[in-house]
Amino acid sequence: EVQLVESGGGLVQPGGSLRLSCAASGFTFSDHYADWVRQAPGKGLEWVGRSRNKANSYTTEYAASVKGRFSISRDDSKNSLYLQMNSLKTEDTAVYYCAREVGASAFDYWGQGTLVTVSS
């Protein structure tokens, strides 16, 4: 069974940092692209960024709203995806989901999400 489990969310002050993790199981993680998507309270889905697979040199892309502040990495030996978030702003408050991309296309599996609250 494919599973994605996020962790690392919590309360952080503006300007602070946080690192989210996503543990994957039930499939060959190294074969797939993986993404982070967030959803602010009561709002819609916002794509945060993507990590391509080893075959595509683990290249990453980021939404303009987080570029330069957030960084995506992965450790295929641990079947894990990470999101390092720096210089956090109140508008980064959201549930953060990791998702598996199927064939560099739709997101076919999502985690349950982890809540990040940026507040003083």
Place this chain on the structure above:
Amino acid sequence: SYVLTQPPSVSVAPGKTARITCGGNNIGSKSVHWYQQRPGQAPVVVIYYDGDRPSGIPERFSGSNSGNTATLTISRVEAGDEADYYCQVWDSSSYHWVFGGGTKLTVL
């Protein structure tokens, strides 16, 4: 940047057909994916590549895409279809995934 426009809400009676649109400049040249998100849950893909249905998704769900509008059609709507629906495309000019603003489907 590429923008996808969805109506904020659509209402439909049980047993009727719901159509949720997703507008974008020449969206017909892109592949559109649709997600269903029930309250408190993670999104689930219900249509990918404009009109393909993942296993486990009822045949009542279908999709089309042409010109400047993609459409998610839900036939014989049931109470359990009440959810938020999002369209998604890959913007190859910016190397970004883009989501529509979402449409809340209400079953009357």
